[in-house]
Amino acid sequence: MTALTTAPSARAKAGRERSLLDLVLRARELSILGVLVVLVAVTAAINPGFLSAQGVEDIFLNASILALLAIGQTFVVITRNIDLSVGSVVGLVAFVTGDLVSAQGGSMTLAILAGLAIGGACGLVNGLLVSLCGVPALVVTLGTLYVIQGLDHFVAHGRQINAADVPQALLDLGSGNVLGVPYLPMIAVLVMLAVGYYLRSYPSGREFYAIGSSPEAARLAGVPIRRRVLTAYVVSGLLAGAGGVLWLARFGTVIADNAHGWELKVVSAVVVGGVAIVGGVGTVYGAALGALLLTTIGSVLVVLKVNSFWQDALIGALLLLAISVDRLLALRMTRILRRRNARHAT
Template structure:
């Protein structure tokens, strides 16, 4: 047995990137605090212009609209921290929303079966992506771009130009999307619970920290005995499952569904994750930051509607935020490299 095998390096803590942990953790906290501050300023300015923006109904609408994006961002975070990407989540949401809607409107099944079916379809999509990326070695961008179009085509074939009407959807499913418990809507509650569970897993379990080890340095992770293929497959499977759940919640939230209703959401999800501090090169970030990124992007959309500004600007602003986030990640990487070179020089 080699020395490496006898002394396996411990996977880095979540968000540390396996390097100067204190510096990276400080940057991540700063990024998340910056997003929170931007949210507060955005809401304050908009409320000053239109006081109704911060009404109970306005706040509820923002959280309801953000819930599905948060779910997708949590799943995408698992993939991105392993140095991969999943561009098929928007198409998966659309496929699940229509198929589940079509199924429940033509049968006597209710909420439980609808959720199980949606999660199952999402799991299959995630499993296909994961197998192609982890075991076949096909680049993630190529795989998920391909499955994006395959799922879109399948969705349009199944829909045949028809749509699901809210009047046909069972009330139990609609209640999930628009109901509440103790005044708290179900959708935000589900998203928060999922976010907390995934965040706790990534931080508290060694298998969770291995996702970050893979993203920080795949070669070092391999030498440390991390099951890279299995973890990458798990990341895609989890992303698919959450996309399936999100698709079911989409049906529950809106009731009326056309073919491919979440078209273009894959880029919105990636933007939320990267703006939230998850490095596109992997190894750094948290699901909490990704959720904040999703909330910020959703709030920007609501603000533009309230201020009666052309929706085009939402895409422009999201694109600008994405460029700024990627630039910030690059600057952090360069700063970290300089810190490590100085440290190595002192100990050399």
């Protein structure tokens, strides 16, 4: 009788904790959306041209690639790891695929396949070193960041890819639209919905959160930790590769330093979006909103003619604030759960 009553009790406890966590995550995402609305409203009141059709389209186009990278980074961060190489992967993929299609007269399909292959290979190397060799993720991805940057400069050798040499179909991917909706935001939204549904609805998706919440408990529960961490890095690499192809499609002209420093923007978007840097908490929806918020802030500062230095300073401040809020929320949730458990025990 005791065994029969214990199992439902444990499931009920897990359900209560999950409901509380879902409530906190929804609150974080709604707060980001609220800040975004207020920011846009205030800026539009100062400069009505900010909400022109072209201005809004530019914001979503510029946010699309960052959101795509943030979605991949979310996979990694929820497992208590980090990928600092994504910006370098975008730069390498953008130049190599541009060089490939311009020199060989290749097609958009060739560019996409090549970009995914390069990005996936970079993610695989990171994942193998972290999951199988046990090297700290910060060390691994910081090292591969510089290796990939060096490889990018070696391949470029001071050259530049011009938009005139890129297939028109690929350029249309970066500037075209369907019924007035640009392709790039559509791609980012579709990837976000697919990844978000997988992480929430599939047992294997929830295992990523289990690893981040408690690696030891996940191991005892039979979760294949190494395989999941490796998968997270491969997904991050694939989306970074896709981001590199979309970068080429969006801008046409590519040099070796493209997306330089974007790794910090991606991490900032993820953390500001409510994904805990210590793992186990967050959603791809919040990460995408974080990317949109950072992009909007950049556009607002340009419209208001504020020095670009303040953009980096503001992003840094938001990152510190988000980490502090995550810590306070974690402590608050711990106290709430302890009080609930104490009441149920009595």
